Amino acid sequence: MPLTQPDGSDWPRGTMARPGEALRREKVLPNIEGLYAGSKPEVTALILSHAHLDHYGLAHYVHNDIPVFGSRGTLAMLRASKLFVPDAVIPENLRELPTSEAKSLAAFSVQGIPVDHAAPDSRALLVEADGQRLLYSGDLRAHGRQPQLFKDLPAAAGPIDVLILEGTTVGQAQGSHGFTNEIDVEHRLAELLKANGSGLAVVIASGQNIDRAISVYQAALATGRELVIDPYQAYVLMMLKDIRPDAPQFNSPSVRVKFVSNHVAKLKAAGLWSLACKMSRAGKVSAEQLAANPGGFVFLARSSGATVALIRYLARTTQPIIVWSQWRDYLNRNGPVPKYCKEQGIEPLVIHSGGHAHPEDLADLAERLHPGMVVPIHTEAAAQFARFIPNVRVVADGETLNIGEP
Ligand SMILES: [Zn+2]
Structure with a gap:
């Protein structure tokens, strides 16, 4: 769910209860065939990296036959929100993503790797298929209370072909995300x-x-x-x-x-x-x-x-x-x-310190992972990534990217 409406204002109350069809027409929900209630399910699973609204707020529109996976902590936070937060709606078909081993989902193998972020029990996702290894960073930082997770990420992930890397702080004024750590x-x-x-x-x-x-x-x-x-x-x-x-x-x-x-x-x-x-x-x-x-x-x-x-x-x-x-x-x-x-x-x-890695930490992570391609995500400044990270490929929303092709 986008954090705000396109004009920057808050979503009106009740947005999460509006008909999915209307949200698709307004392009709030991405237009993905076979994903939503009311159509024939053609997607194997939805996997949540963590329990922040901009990462799961509209997940309840997914067809109930499609399982929604998340770490134990992520599922606990979704259920706590349902209990306490007015208007919160969560998917019904929730399943736990295993912590230490990969999960087989159709042709894919998906492993959640713990990362430090402002949401508890957050994950990066290592996805493997057809001999290609793609790592989605999720939201992460090096400056929380578990900095070791950031240091250990390359060792936990192994060799990577494509890195999909968050970049919330890229292009933003220094200090706009609060204190250093x-x-x-x-x-x-x-x-x-x-x-x-x-x-x-x-x-x-x-x-x-x-x-x-x-x-x-x-x-x-x-x-x-x-x-x-x-x-x-x-x-x-x-x-x-x-x-x-x-x-x-x-x-x-x-x-x-x-x-x-x-x-x-x-x-x-x-x-x-x-x-x-x-x-x-x-x-x-x-x-x-x-x-x-x-x-x-x-x-x-x-x-x-x-x-x-x-x-x-x-x-x-x-x-x-x-x-x-x-x-x-x-x-x-x-x-x-x-x-x-x-x-x-x-x-x-x-008095605050943000949940997202500083640009220099992102550069350090990309260097240690040394993937063949880095795709910016979760950023308003994708074009600036190439200034400090090699092999950047900016991909627009809805654009298809073939990986592993000569
Ligand atoms: Zn987040």
């Missing part, structure tokens, strides 16, 4: 919490950015504060417990849960009432308790109406510090917290 984010947050010892900090981030949850937790621990999360965040972290054992859980030391009524209703509707009770017993914290000791906490939250309501309540005694810990450009889209900040004349502090 995730550890830097953790340190900046700790400095901020230390410098504002008596103030409550509200950090706005994606609930599925596990690296960020760890950074905020570490910054809280380093400054003697407790981390406050909401039931949605607690649920996501719990679902990834064995994939990311370093991530905080609702029953970890110095972690508290601030209940939001619609989250509780959603847990209850999903038959998870006992989990809500467990969260409550482990570390429930009330708005009154936050207001009474603002310097004792850091609240990791989402840009939601519930968060704004809590900030308004706390601001009656002391104005919380608001940290925007996601892509700076999202501040310009009128979410509840940016709207509140504008209305109050507050400039949120941006």
Whole structure:
């Protein structure tokens, strides 16, 4: 699903529930025969690299007979979104992509290779057929909490004929994707919490950015504060417990849960009432308790109406510090917290590091993989790739590329 409409504005609510035919006519859905519901299925499988909306948001239009594969973490995030996010629709025919071996799918063999990205358990995809080996990078970076995955990718992939390489940061101003790395984010947050010892900090981030949850937790621990999360965040972290054992859980030391009524209703509707009770017993914290000791906490939250309501309540005694810990450009889209900040004349502090590799890291990766051909994808500056990567071949949407032909 494209992140925005062609004119740059947000998709209207309900877009993901519109008829697939209309979305195909408007070229929002790519025109691929035999892929969608309502036609005879002629595609073996759809494979998701990770659980970001621009990589799966319209996957539920795929014919139900066509399996949709993703890593265990990807499937867990899709299911968590379905539980908590209004309007989220996910494919029905979900299957797990094995972690360490290749999966045979008709004439293809597909192997998911773990990469570091802002979505948990992301994969690059190694596809083999007719003696050709193609690696799709997925979205990836060298500067998250698992830099080893970036270093190890060439060894895990082996020799490559064609590399399909993401390039989100190519052609963008240096620093537009935030601080250099995730550890830097953790340190900046700790400095901020230390410098504002008596103030409550509200950090706005994606609930599925596990690296960020760890950074905020570490910054809280380093400054003697407790981390406050909401039931949605607690649920996501719990679902990834064995994939990311370093991530905080609702029953970890110095972690508290601030209940939001619609989250509780959603847990209850999903038959998870006992989990809500467990969260409550482990570390429930009330708005009154936050207001009474603002310097004792850091609240990791989402840009939601519930968060704004809590900030308004706390601001009656002391104005919380608001940290925007996601892509700076999202501040310009009128979410509840940016709207509140504008209305109050507050400039949120941006402390973030992006999910996408810096151009110099992409060049390093391409050099180590040394494929015969590099095809840019997920970029607004495909033409600039050739300035720092050899053997680039720019391919337009819908253009067919034959590989392995003399
Ligand atoms: Zn992504």
